[in-house]
Amino acid sequence: MLGEFEYVLMTAAAGLGESAYGAAIREEIEKVAGRSCSIGALYTTIERLEKKGLLKTWMGEATAQRGGRAKRMVRVTPKGMHAAKEFYEAMMRVSRNASWATGKPERAS
Amino acid sequence: MSSLAEMATTFLAPRDRDAVLGDLAETGASGWSALRSVMGLVVRQQMEFWRAWQPWVASSAAFAGSLLLLGVSFGLSVDSRHLLRGERGYGSVLCEALLMLSWAWTSGFAVGSLSGKTPWVSGMLCAIPCLSCVLRFQDTSLSRLCVLLFLLPGVVGAVQGVRRARLSHRTALTLAIAMTALMLVWGGMYMRNWFLFLPAWWLVAHAERSELSNEKLGA
Numbered sequence: 001m002l003g004e005f006e007y008v009l010m011t012a013a014a015g016l017g018e019s020a021y022g023a024a025i026r027e028e029i030e031k032v033a034g035r036s037c038s039i040g041a042l043y044t045t046i047e048r049l050e051k052k053g054l055l056k057t058w059m060g061e062a063t064a065q066r067g068g069r070a071k072r073m074v075r076v077t078p079k080g081m082h083a084a085k086e087f088y089e090a091m092m093r094v095s096r097n098a099s100w101a102t103g104k105p106e107r108a109s
Numbered sequence: 110m111s112s113l114a115e116m117a118t119t120f121l122a123p124r125d126r127d128a129v130l131g132d133l134a135e136t137g138a139s140g141w142s143a144l145r146s147v148m149g150l151v152v153r154q155q156m157e158f159w160r161a162w163q164p165w166v167a168s169s170a171a172f173a174g175s176l177l178l179l180g181v182s183f184g185l186s187v188d189s190r191h192l193l194r195g196e197r198g199y200g201s202v203l204c205e206a207l208l209m210l211s212w213a214w215t216s217g218f219a220v221g222s223l224s225g226k227t228p229w230v231s232g233m234l235c236a237i238p239c240l241s242c243v244l245r246f247q248d249t250s251l252s253r254l255c256v257l258l259f260l261l262p263g264v265v266g267a268v269q270g271v272r273r274a275r276l277s278h279r280t281a282l283t284l285a286i287a288m289t290a291l292m293l294v295w296g297g298m299y300m301r302n303w304f305l306f307l308p309a310w311w312l313v314a315h316a317e318r319s320e321l322s323n324e325k326l327g328a
Contacts, residue, residue: 023132039129040149044157059124062131069131072124 002054002087008033009045010054010084013074021060021071022046046074054080114143120151158226167223170308171231174216175238177301178259181209186255204295211288212305213259214266219308221270222315228271235263278316285309 002010012028013020022042029037049055060071076084095101114133118126129150133143158164185205191197224231239257246253276284288309292302 022128023135026132026136038149039132039146040151040153043125043129043150044153047154048157059127062127065135066131067134069127069134071131072128 001090002083005041006045006049006054007084007087008035009042010049010076010080013055014076014081014084020074022074023071025074043072046072049080053077054083114147117144117147117151121147121154125150125154155227161225163223163225164227164230167220167225167227167231168234170216170223171220172234172238174220174263174305174308175235177305178209178213178216178263179238179242179256180301181212181305182258183251183256185209185258186251190251201295204291205297208288208291208295208297208302209259210262211284211291211309213262215284215288215309215312216305217263217266217268218270218276219266219311221267221272222274222312224267224271228267231267275319276312276316278313278320281309281312281316285313 008029009025012025012032015032016024016028022039026037026039026042029035029042046055046057050057054077056075056077058073060073062068062070099105115130118130121129129147133146138146185202188197188202188205192199192202220231220235221228239260242256243253246256275281285306288306292298292306
């Protein structure tokens with residue numbers, strides 16, 4: 001099963017679609033998940049997910065904004081989509097009785 | 110972006126270097142922040158390599174192999190001296206020299222092919238016993254460097270192992286059988302020497318496994 005950060009990264013990449021690359025994914029994670037994301041965590045996780053066949057990466061275009069450097073583009077593979085869906089459904093199942101998921105007040109212990 | 114951060118990216122693969130430097134330029138990271146980001150990635154990548162079993166086996170093999178081959182090199186040097194004095198036959202010393210070369214090369218090749226992205230650690234672990242042995246060497250009739258005879262074939266093997274990763278099954282098997290036959294002819298059947306065959310036979314097993322998995326992929 002995926003780790004939490006792996007899932008967050010794959011979800012951000014899937015959401016960005018064709019424009020998913022290192023800096024954009026990092027920005028998306030920081031904006032949406034509200035957590036900081038280091039370049040180290042980002043690229044080592046991308047590398048690991050690519051080895052597992054869950055992501056595909058390739059070198060994209062170089063822009064002047066990037067000092068003429070190429071982007072490392074990222075795409076979630078069908079296998080990755082399946083793994084992310086499994087993770088999502090497991091989280092939904094495991095959360096179904098939790099007060100923050102049901103909206104009911106928490107029982108006193 | 111700081112030139113220090115740019116320098117630090119030399120530890121990264123070319124593809125990562127371009128992507129990371131581009132990302133840093135795009136986000137406007139500079140100075141220490143850029144350097145910290147790059148170093149963070151370098152450290153994480155190194156740690157990631159060590160999550161696999163191969164670098165651990167390669168490092169242990171480099172250390173143990175170096176210890177054993179120091180003894181073999183010393184033995185060969187002593188026997189060569191005996192040969193010059195006429196106390197040993199050419200055949201026996203030639204067998205010993207060929208075995209030392211092949212043990213060193215196969216050990217180096219196996220360590221190199223297993224090390225992958227951590228060859229420097231394996232190299233350091235091989236160098237520690239060598240340095241220690243050279244510094245403590247006390248036989249005045251022989252050069253201190255005689256214990257390092259295995260280093261050249263070992264390093265050549267390691268470099269080839271890093272580049273090629275595996276031998277063909279036929280080559281590996283021929284080499285291992287020839288080495289074993291040479292050992293039987295020579296007769297130095299000590300436990301230490303049998304241990305030195307492990308890399309050669311591991312290369313055979315590794316080549317066979319790789320060829321089988323290639324056949325499965327091709328089928």
